[in-house]
Amino acid sequence: MKNHVILIDDNDVDNMMNQHLLQRLDQDLEISIIDDSRLAFTLLEREFSQVNSDKKTIIFLDENMPNLNGLEIMEALEDMEVLEESNVQVYFLTGDTSMRLVEKAAIMENVVSVIHKPLNEASLAEIVL
Numbered sequence: 001m002k003n004h005v006i007l008i009d010d011n012d013v014d015n016m017m018n019q020h021l022l023q024r025l026d027q028d029l030e031i032s033i034i035d036d037s038r039l040a041f042t043l044l045e046r047e048f049s050q051v052n053s054d055k056k057t058i059i060f061l062d063e064n065m066p067n068l069n070g071l072e073i074m075e076a077l078e079d080m081e082v083l084e085e086s087n088v089q090v091y092f093l094t095g096d097t098s099m100r101l102v103e104k105a106a107i108m109e110n111v112v113s114v115i116h117k118p119l120n121e122a123s124l125a126e127i128v129l
Contacts (some may be wrong), residue, residue, distance in 0.1 A: 003129060005057060006047075008040045008070070009033075009062035009093065016118045018060065025121070026129045037068040037092045041076060048082040056087045058129065060119065063094040063101050070094075071101070074108055083110045091115050091127070 005022055007015050015033045022029055034040040040061075047057070063070040070092055077083055092105055092114045105111040115123045 002028055002055075004030045004032065004057045005129065006057065006059045006071070007031065007033045008035075008037070008045070008059060008065075010035050010037065010065045011062070013119065014093075014119075015060070021119060021121070021124070021127070025124060029129060037065040037070075037073060041068060041073050044073070044077060045080065045082055048086045048088065054087075056089070058127065059090045060093050060115075061089065061090055063092050063096065063114075071104055074105075074111065078108060078110070089127075091108070093117050093119060 009015050009017050009018070012035060015035060019031055019033060022031055032043075036041060044059070060071065061070040068076075074090065088110050090108070090111045092101060092111065094101055094114060095117045096114070102114050105114050112127075
């Protein structure tokens with residue numbers, strides 16, 4: 001079964017560049033792009049409501065989006081406990097250089113780390129796609 005990568009970012013250019021980079025590294029990835037944070041929450045809730053431990057899902061989640069930011073999406077998903085039985089790894093993407101996001105992400109169970117934009121081969125080197 002293909003691993004699934006979900007890119008959640010309101011910036012279409014970033015999404016296009018990230019998708020191209022990921023496809024270049026692994027052509028077998030299933031890649032979904034979500035550019036609306038409210039829609040992202042709904043789709044993620046649906047994605048993880050059905051447990052599938054064979055499928056690994058990697059989410060690259062922009063922290064700064066209109067309506068719901070990345071932290072709000074993750075907090076809501078954790079409150080609903082929909083990620084508990086899922087094989088999911090979340091990586092926040094941010095242009096912010098402050099430690100605020102890193103500190104908040106550190107206490108979230110499914111968040112692996114914070115990656116500073118832009119996503120590149122060096123930042124993906126430690127991630128098993």
